[in-house]
Structure formats: structure tokens, C-alpha cells
Amino acid sequence: MAYEIVCGLEIHAELSTATKIWCGCANEFGGEPNTRCCPVCTGLPGALPVLNRRVVAFAVKAGLAMHCTIAPRSVMARKNYFYPDMPKAYQISQYEAPLCLGGHVDIETSAGPRRIRLTRIHIEEDAGKLLHDAYGTGTLVDLNRCGVPLIEIVSEPDLRGAEEAKAYMEAVREILEACAVSDVKMQEGSMRADVNVSIRPVGATEYGTRTEMKNLNSFRAVHRAVEAEAKRQEALLAAGKKVAQETRQWDDNRGESRGMRGKEDAQDYRYFPDPDLVPILVSESDVARIRAELPELPAERRARYIGTLGIAEADAALLTRSRAEAELFEAVLAQGVGVRAAVTWVVVELFARLNAAGRSVADLPFGGAALGRLAALVEAGKVNAGSARRILGSMMEQGGEPAALAESMGLLVVADEGGIAAAVAAALAGSPAAVADYRSGSAKSFGFLMGQAMKAAGGRADPKLLQAALREALDGPAEGKA
């Protein structure tokens, strides 16, 4: 029987506010264990949380970017459970009255565009970290991450398979990045996902029994986990067994999951409104102000590149993968470079080299403006394309200003009469046989001589001037040209 995969994601993203959600501690990754915390974020007796309003502004921005309705009044609630990474023994989250409702994220799939509906986005606090067996056989607790603000983005079960799940997560990442509300650094855990997976016969309208896998921290892990889980469920059904509703642990190293706890062991979190906090009120004018601050979102930017700038879809997709890449491209354009040249320099030259070297635009020692100035030198005929590629190679290693590099590397175009004439003379003198061939009617010998002349000029002669000078030397002065 053919099955359809149904999945939904709960994506947790840390917000990049300057301070934590309940206290004035700096919101920064890492640090010596238990140095970035205070009585409030470590939940000492008597300490109270006070909501950082920037967290609300950031979450509203993310919500608006994903087309949510912003609740004028929302409520923080306590989610009670015992675990040493949560020093209050409850997580302050939102339950019955979240900040953002509904919304959607549009994704591109191999089968065309799809709209993934959101259930809600709510704000909550992150937990600390446990370090198992790092010291003897005990477990150590690092509370630096306690109180880091999070949003949880809950999708409807609209995703149909691993590819869509991955594409959706990538799209969410792009949006959060564009809004500058999260670092979206998967490797630092600032964005991670819980994935719900079920399968059902193609054409069925009822959902199958779902399982959940928690804390997947890469696109690849999401893709593999969904694929493997769907296969596991299919095998169960094929063997006449049932899928158990449970939480499973995904082991990305082994590429498989194992059961953690079943439905009967599901925790009762005993949610109730946190009496230490007052309801969050967001006025219409707050929403209007934040909406006005929204940047161009990746999908809008992509559409503009294709529609207004006439860039091919594949190139537009590459250029808008991340905010950094798009901003680099627009900085190249801002130097007055034509769109086609700019796309070539960014996609063909730069991205290809970065890919080959396993680097990203974040690692570059120069900005888009410098690349734009290099492209402009080529367009102005001051540097040949080949020379410009050598200059780019140097820039990628140690940065620098293109014009200065062209000068110091001796790559500025030779356009003076003396230099051109010397190159032509050297070519003619060095290849008498080719000169004779040309004069006896072999047109292709001109190409050879042109190559020799360019070589004599060190590859940096202005090609038009060189060609004219070579023709003149071989054919005599061009009639009527003066």
C-alpha cells in the first residue's frame, strides 16, 4: 500500500535580544559555566521574573513576518516538571493564550510552491544544559542558558514528507534571519525542532498515530529523522502491527530512533497562568510600528529579483538563501554594476569559490561593496576579466581594495600607445612564420598573433586597443578610421 507522510514541526528559536527574558543578564552564547546568570534566571528562592518587552517586540516581528494574528492580550503560564536543567522546576511559557495565532510560511518544493499553516507562535524561556560524565560519573548543571528567550513556532500537520519538512525549516530560518530576531545558529542550538510524524494511506483523510522526536538541530537531521521514522512506521503497518503514540529519541549518528516514553507516561505539566507576571498587552499601534520595521522577507526579495531585476529563478534562489548573501549581492549592485555582471560575479565567481573552499560569505575578509568595485573596474575596462579573477583570489585570502591590488599586482590594463606598440612589435618579431601565413591569407593566424601580443603585454593589454594596433601593423592604417 502506498502511504503519505504527514508531519508537523515545533521549531524553537532563541531570540537575539541583548538581555535575557526575565532579568538583565546578557543574552550571549557560551561563557564559563554558571557565570552568565543571577538569582532570577537561576530561580533562587524569592527571585521574580520581569518580562523583557524587547522579547515581545521580537516575537511580534517574527509573527508578523509569518502572517500571524497578534493577540492584543496574551498570558504567560507555568509548565511544571522536575528536571535539573530547569531550576524553578517549571518553565514559563504560554499555553491557553499565546502571543501569535495562525499564520503561514510558503515553501518551494520539487512539486511547486506549498503553503504551510501555523497553529501559533508563543514565547518561553530556554533551559540550562546538563553535562553528563564530564566530571567523574556525575552530572553537572550549567545554567547560563536559563532565561534565554525563545519562540516556539508550531506548524499544522501540513508537511508531506522529509523534503517539505526540511524546506519548511529552511524557510523559517530565512525569515527569522531576515527579521534579525534570531542568530539561527543551528550548531549552537539557537534553532532546533521537535518533529511529529505519522503516515496514512494515500487518499485517506484521517491522520495516523503520530510519534514525536525532540531536539533535532540540523536540516539534515530533520530530513533523515522524518524519512527514517516514516519507513519504520510503514514497516510496522506492513507487518500488521500498530504505531504506538510515543516520544522517540533520534540518534543522528546511528541514523535511527528509539522509544523514550509512551502516551501513558506522558507528563502532566499542570499548566496555570504564572501569577508572578501580568498579561502581555500589545496595542494596535505597537503592531503597526513593528510591521513598519519589517524588512523585505526572503520570498518577497526573491520575487523582486526575478520580476524586477530579471534574474533567473535558480540564481535568485541562490542569492536569497540568506540575508548575508542577498545583502552582499545588493552591495555589488550598489556600486553601479549591471545586474547580469553582478549575478555572474556573485554566483559564478564568488559562490563557486566559497563552495569549493567550504567557506561562507560570513568568513570573507571583504564586503559586497569591494566586490562591486572590482566588477566595476572590469566594466570600465580598467582590469581584464582574467586579471579580476586573480584579484578576487587574493581578496578572498587577505581582503584589500581592488584598485590598489590591481596596481600592486601589476594587473591594470595597458592602454598607452608605447606599451601596445611594444607588445605588437614583440609578437611580430617572435613569430615571423605566422606573420607570413597571415599575409598569405590565413585569417586564423591573426588569433595566434593576438595571443602572442597579449602574452608579451603580460595579459593586461586593453584587448580592443591591442587588436587595432596589431591589425594596423599587419594591414597598414585602417582607411577612413581617422
Added chain:
Amino acid sequence: MSAYAAGIATLDALGLAAALRRREVSSPEATRAYLDRIDSYDGTIGAYLHVRADDALRDAEAAQRTLDAAAKDGSTPPPFCGVPVALKDNLCTKGTPTTCASRLLAGYVPPYDATAVERIAASGAVVLGKLNMDEFAMGSSNENSAVKPVRNPWDAARVPGGSSGGSAAAVAAGLAAFALGSDTGGSIRLPAAFCGVVGLKPTYGSVSRYGLVAFASSLDQIGPLARSVADAEAVFGLLAGRDPHDATTVDRPATAAAPRIVKGLRVGLPREFLTDAVQPEVRDAVRRAADWLAAEGAEVAECGLPAVEHWIPAYYVVSSAEASSNLARFDGVRYGNRAVGYESIAGMYMKTRSEGFGAEVKRRILLGTFVLSAGYHDAYYGSAQKARAHIRNGFDRVFADHDLLLGPVAPQTAFRLGEKTGDPIQMYLQDICTVGASLAGIPALSVPAGFDAQGLPIGLQLTGPAFAENTLFAAAGCIERAAGCRGRFPDLGAAASAAGAGR
């Protein structure tokens, strides 16, 4: 000790502050006088869990330097400069143990001061130490302290009331000029009544809870226990006001600051609290106080108070639900006492909490966990929230045509140690008159209004709408003057022998 120092404990805090400013006595003298009294009498009373003897004297010397400097340059020192006071042991004090009278927190020293503690320090007061209480503020008799019970200074065979029993007993026995307590369902008012001192539970949100070890966050308020209404008013003035560390605090409306007079006040006497269930002498005290207020021009009449039957159930559901969550953090992982001999993290939690919490705390945690559990949440916690809204409405309706309500604090005066410990429900019913104001978030004050035939203090409760503290102070001042209790002090020598007999 100067002859003057011997009488220091009979002054109220403002009186002592004035004497200190007039340099009739020094702060180290006053502090030593209080420490001597603690030495002499607290073995009987049991009000203190921790005495800061050396630190208090050092602080007193610093306060004296401030007083000396102010006298020299003619400036005004802080209002309670050099006055020895004490704090309930659920208020976090940096560098001084804060245990909530629980085994679980024995020896715990917080790294920060509660906002209320900071404000008391800023007033120049000298902190003598930390006061006994029911464990985590859960109790009405102070018998739930894991350390020791507190005895009533007026009769050491009797309880001081709870949970701020140590605070009330210390002030009544002259072991602190004033004390801070906390009130969740009556925990300031009940012991104030049993010990014959003034106790105020402020409007919810008036006083920062930052640094108060939480029992029930939507009900807890810090307030003063004092020898006079004027002291209570002055201390409340220090404590009140928005705190950026407590999101539930508010700035008091400007109108709340206006002084009030008794003349013209519309005073209601709720019939629900004048029934036969109330000790006759307490009922008589209410009627007598009503006459005193009327004599000063108040309009006094009996009234009905809606929803009273919902108070106790709603209170015990809401407060226990919040407590079950607030007390979950005491897991032995980061502070407090961790049990030894466990095989898993769950085992560590269970053993630590089983050994660390007393029976009443466990009872409330179990009750609170139950009422929030899936399947019961709506029936209990949900219903209690509805009842709470209903109770608030009831008060709103009454205060539409009343400025304050006058009634008893408790159905009777102080009872004997051990008298109600076998029956939690009987103990819970001690709060029958006080939990309403807690649920509604409105201010209520306990003022001494005389003594019963056994020589035990009778406290009366004044309840007003939100931010009406000044109205309460005005009416309480009238009752205080008319009752003339200020000149009467417990005989601690007799208390000691009674305690001996009672043991």
C-alpha cells in the same frame, strides 16, 4: 545600660527613633537592650531563628555615626535610623540565613536582599535577626515551624498565631521595635490579633515581593507588625511603591496618599462574622469599637458580605495550587539540603523532599498538585478562579456604599498549643475572616481592641477597598486610642513559668 535603656522596649518604633534623634539613647545602647531581652526571654518565646548579635551591633554603630553626623550638620537622618527591628525568615537577607523554618533550607544563605529588606535598611533600621514562622508560611499557629514553636507572650501555653508568629511575638514581647511579616491568607493579621500588636496586609501589588520566598504568589504580601498604628503606617510608607523587580507591583494612586478622618466614614459590620460561632467577648469588642468609631462621627451599620461561604475553599485551592509550583524548586540540586543515599535523579528528588518538608507543607503540595492535575484542573483550580472573581465582585458591591468593614480577625482569641494540630480543617478555619481580603487583593489591618477574660488580646480587622490603607489607619488609630492597649505589656516572667508548666 542606662536606666533609660530598660524602658526602650516599651516605646514604639517612631518613639524610639525620636529618642535616638534627640540623643536620649544611642543606637548601640538600644540594640544591646534588645539583644539582652532576646537573651533573657527568647528561650521561652522562641521568636528568633537567627540573631545577628555582632552584625546588629556593628550596624548600630554605623547608624549612630549617621545620627551623630545628622545632629552635627542639622540634617534629617533616615526615619528609623538606629532602631532595632527583625524580619520574618522568608525574606531573603544577603549573608544572613533565610530558612523559612524548614529543614530543607536549614543553613541557606541568600546572595541577595529582598526589596523590602533593602528598603528597611535604607530607613536606617538595625536588623536584629530572623524570625520564626510556620514552615514556608503555611499555618495559623506557628506550630508548623520545623525548628520550634513560638509561644504567645501573653500566655506561653498558647500559640501566637501564624504564620508570622515569630514576628508578632517578637513585637509584643519587646524583642524588636517592629517586624516584617508576610500575609497570604491572614498570616500577618492573625498573629497580630493573638499577640496584641498592629498588623497590616497591604493592597496586593503595593509592596514588592522580590526576595520573599513565595508561598502563593497571587496572594502573598509583605507588611508590618508594629506596636502602634503610627508605626505600621510609617513602615508601610517605606515599603510601598513600584519595584522594577516585581511585575505585579504598582505605583499607588495619588488619591491613596490623602489622609483620612473617621468622621463621615461609612463602616459596615458584616453579619456573617457576628454569629454565635464567634467568641462572645470578640463580638462585644467589635460592637464596642463600632461605638468608638461612631462617637468620632463614622456612620456604622451592619451589612451583608456576599460569597463568604466560598472564601475558605477558594483560598485553599488557589494557594495550594500556586504553592505546589512555587515549592517545586526545592529539589536539593542547587541549594538547601540534599538527601543522601539515592540511586536516580527521581530518587534524589523524592528523598530530599520527603525528608526536607514537614507534614503541612506536604499536605499543601499534594493538594495543589491534585487540583492542577489533568482531569481535575477545571473542577478545582478553574472553579476556584471563578469563585475568586465572584468574591472580588462581592467586595466591590459592598464597597460601593461602604468605606471600610469592621469585624473580628479570628473567631476567638489565642488557643492552646496542640489544641488544633490534630485537625487541619479546624486549623484552616482560623483563616475564615481573613482570606477574603487576600483573595480580593484588598488591604486589611489587625488592631488590638482589648482583652478577653483570660487576659488574651482581642484583635479587630479593618478591611477597605484597594489602596484604602489610609482609611484603615485612621479608623485603627481611633480604636487604638479608645482601647488603650498601648500601655499594657505582657509579663514575660509569668510567661516563662507558664511555659515551664505547659511543657
